[in-house]
Amino acid sequence: MNDNDKEKGLEPAREQRDEAAQEEARLIRQAQDGNQRAFEALVRLHERLVFGIIGSFLRRRQDVEDLAQEVFLKAYLAIGRFRSGAPFAPWLHRIAVNTCYDHLRGIRRRPEIGIADLAESEADFLDRYVKKGYLSGGGEADDRLAARDLAERILATLPPKDRLAITLREVNGFEIAQIAGSLGCSRAAAKVRLFRARRAMQAALRRLIRQDEHDE
Amino acid sequence: MTCRDTENLLELERKGEIPPGEQQALTRHLAACRRCGETAKVARLSSVLLGTLRQEIVPGPSFYARLRERLAAAGSAQPDSTLLHAWGFARRLIPAVALGVLVLAGVTISLEGPSMPRQVQGAHSREIYAFSLEEVNLTGSVERPNQDQMLAFVLMQGQARGAGSGE
Ligand SMILES: [Zn+2]
Numbered sequence: 027m028n029d030n031d032k033e034k035g036l037e038p039a040r041e042q043r044d045e046a047a048q049e050e051a052r053l054i055r056q057a058q059d060g061n062q063r064a065f066e067a068l069v070r071l072h073e074r075l076v077f078g079i080i081g082s083f084l085r086r087r088q089d090v091e092d093l094a095q096e097v098f099l100k101a102y103l104a105i106g107r108f109r110s111g112a113p114f115a116p117w118l119h120r121i122a123v124n125t126c127y128d129h130l131r132g133i134r135r136r137p138e139i140g141i142a143d144l145a146e147s148e149a150d151f152l153d154r155y156v157k158k159g160y161l162s163g164g165g166e167a168d169d170r171l172a173a174r175d176l177a178e179r180i181l182a183t184l185p186p187k188d189r190l191a192i193t194l195r196e197v198n199g200f201e202i203a204q205i206a207g208s209l210g211c212s213r214a215a216a217k218v219r220l221f222r223a224r225r226a227m228q229a230a231l232r233r234l235i236r237q238d239e240h241d242e
Numbered sequence: 243m244t245c246r247d248t249e250n251l252l253e254l255e256r257k258g259e260i261p262p263g264e265q266q267a268l269t270r271h272l273a274a275c276r277r278c279g280e281t282a283k284v285a286r287l288s289s290v291l292l293g294t295l296r297q298e299i300v301p302g303p304s305f306y307a308r309l310r311e312r313l314a315a316a317g318s319a320q321p322d323s324t325l326l327h328a329w330g331f332a333r334r335l336i337p338a339v340a341l342g343v344l345v346l347a348g349v350t351i352s353l354e355g356p357s358m359p360r361q362v363q364g365a366h367s368r369e370i371y372a373f374s375l376e377e378v379n380l381t382g383s384v385e386r387p388n389q390d391q392m393l394a395f396v397l398m399q400g401q402a403r404g405a406g407s408g409e
Pocket of ligand 1: 277
């Protein structure tokens, strides 16, 4: 395929993208004029990622929906101040991340955890992992639940912004620039938070694994 | 392969980008080196745990009905929408009004003529127009800005005001 053919192949995708951007801009203008239907159409365009962000911090569907309602309501009330022509998704993500941040700040941070703090299912999961490695595949629903409990227990020891940084990166696949934009900090600060969060998580796991091996 | 390669290879492994040959070398090294073995265990467990936080939740059947109710309630609690529209329209007019004022000021200065000999000229005079409107009115001794300069001034003021908004 020569460059010309490639260019032709890209044309429809680019046209579609342009059309989608124009449609979004039109919906934003209408929503700014108080059109609720247009705002709802915007929500539907972006619901997946907003639910994904919130779902990485909250587990129960009802809690996720409640926080998502908060996010969209805040966005609705603030849309008049949205600068036309600016990208909409990062703006909405920032509201979602801020709302999650407020939620996390309300939770008391736990101190460093040891193996004695784990629930039985988490300790079992860890022990099996240490001995045999994690067995992924079918019929592992209980393991998955225990693993999520353990993940949340460890992440609950991090400062909220560090927790946001590692979750946005590792769970939601955000790039450093997106994390910085969502947290309202510089890229360097976002990198530091991510580095610190990874190191803290690994230190906690190393400690738990050593305690598990020591208890044999 | 050395201990220093381990972390990079584990990172490639996590992304699913590790070449098969390297994977074998990594496995051999991890079996032989206790320290790297532990590092790998921690790194792999970390990705497994974080992976469990990923969940696909779609809005339930009542989500949008509830959202509509809340938006409607929030909409009626907001200031009168006609007033909001009027304010939105007025805001869009601000730059045009500011430009008009500048043009009037410029015309006034040129009609009255400079009351003092020109002391500031050339490139310096442009800087004054670019950064301070007061200089024009107070001294009346500098060149009248052309339309582009006035427009640049208005735009700069707009940018200074707009910085930070729109997030
Ligand atoms: Zn080694």
